[in-house]
Amino acid sequence: MNTRWLAAALLLFNSCVLSADQIRSPSAMSQSGPLMMRLIASSVTAANRAGKIIRDVMSQGDLGIVEKAKDDLQTEADRSAQRCIVASLSRQFPNITIIGEEGVPSDWLITHGDPEILKKKCPDTLEDITEEDVVVWVDPLDGTSEYTQGFLEHVTVLIGISIREQPIGGVIHQPFWGGSSEDGAGRTIWGLQGFGIEGLPPIPRTKEPIPLIVTTSRSHSNSLAESCLEAMKPEKVLRVGGAGYKVLQLLEGTATAYVFASPGCKKWDTCAPEAILRAAGGSLTDILGRPYNYGSNVSRPNRSGVLAAPTVQMHQALTDLIPEHVKTTLKD
Ligand code: AMP
Ligand code: MG
Ligand code: MG
Numbered sequence: 001m002n003t004r005w006l007a008a009a010l011l012l013f014n015s016c017v018l019s020a021d022q023i024r025s026p027s028a029m030s031q032s033g034p035l036m037m038r039l040i041a042s043s044v045t046a047a048n049r050a051g052k053i054i055r056d057v058m059s060q061g062d063l064g065i066v067e068k069a070k071d072d073l074q075t076e077a078d079r080s081a082q083r084c085i086v087a088s089l090s091r092q093f094p095n096i097t098i099i100g101e102e103g104v105p106s107d108w109l110i111t112h113g114d115p116e117i118l119k120k121k122c123p124d125t126l127e128d129i130t131e132e133d134v135v136v137w138v139d140p141l142d143g144t145s146e147y148t149q150g151f152l153e154h155v156t157v158l159i160g161i162s163i164r165e166q167p168i169g170g171v172i173h174q175p176f177w178g179g180s181s182e183d184g185a186g187r188t189i190w191g192l193q194g195f196g197i198e199g200l201p202p203i204p205r206t207k208e209p210i211p212l213i214v215t216t217s218r219s220h221s222n223s224l225a226e227s228c229l230e231a232m233k234p235e236k237v238l239r240v241g242g243a244g245y246k247v248l249q250l251l252e253g254t255a256t257a258y259v260f261a262s263p264g265c266k267k268w269d270t271c272a273p274e275a276i277l278r279a280a281g282g283s284l285t286d287i288l289g290r291p292y293n294y295g296s297n298v299s300r301p302n303r304s305g306v307l308a309a310p311t312v313q314m315h316q317a318l319t320d321l322i323p324e325h326v327k328t329t330l331k332d
Pocket of ligand 2: 139243
């Protein structure tokens with residue numbers, strides 16, 4: 001095992017995931033409550049509806065695949081899920097900026113937020129945000145390659161909320177979790193800075209050594225990304241689809257690092273996963289350890305790769321393991 005990683009992980013992993021239950025307020029909040037809670041509540045219901053659309057397209061059998069660019073597919077499920085999310089959020093919050101991966105018109109509508117989330121207390125620091133402060137990054141279907149190839153567990157719906165350029169809140173919906181039949185299919189995880197996350201139990205604490213298990217791209221790797229992984233000497237490498245699914249692996253403890261030394265991910269891939277990971281005590285940055293900016297005018301590609309871990313300390317240990325030639329190649 002890589003000894004530098006082990007030292008950091010052993011000492012520091014026990015800081016663990018914040019429990020939202022510990023800071024939940026019993027006071028009820030109406031539809032006219034703080035914008036942040038209404039936005040998260042509506043993002044959850046929109047993501048759940050989009051997940052049903054994604055399952056329906058799969059069960060109908062004609063995916064309507066279009067190749068947008070090399071190694072970049074779009075299906076009827078991407079298009080329809082995006083319509084559902086963008087139309088639903090823009091109808092309820094007309095002055096927020098919504099940036100979605102797919103450019104399509106809108107006609108599916110969800111007009112209510114999740115009532116359970118509306119009852120929760122908004123963190124004080126987010127009480128006063130206005131619609132003009134908000135940029136929502138939507139990836140209606142993350143893991144399209146895997147969707148077309150039947151790796152359905154890798155598929156997620158991502159809605160990330162950035163406030164003044166920072167990833168503050170996010171929703172990851174996994175439409176095929178628990179199977180592809182309608183009964184009980186799908187789960188939704190959401191998180192908010194100052195609140196914590198809901199939808200996943202905290203990772204159990206352990207005194208055992210924590211192995212370096214890296215999760216990385218299944219369908220978009222290249223020689224630079226591979227040379228980075230080789231130099232890090234991980235105990236195991238998991239190759240799965242989607243930024244959303246990889247961050248879920250970190251949050252569940254299946255993987256202990258997300259490493260992708262390549263420019264392919266976009267802001268809509270990382271905004272929601274990063275916000276949730278941060279709310280749980282973790283960190284996601286570029287491969288050099290620098291944070292991404294989620295303002296409306298930033299360039300869409302995450303040109304300098306992705307590096308993420310379930311705690312800030314493990315993330316710091318990871319940045320020290322990235323070889324200099326990789327950092328130099330991906331530095332702007
Ligand atoms: P992956 O880990 O390969 O599943 O990628 C995570 C997200 O980034 C997915 O939405 C991919 O479509 C996107 N992505 C990563 N690399 C590329 C690439 N070379 N071309 C297009 N999209 C990419
Ligand atoms: Mg994606
Ligand atoms: Mg997508």
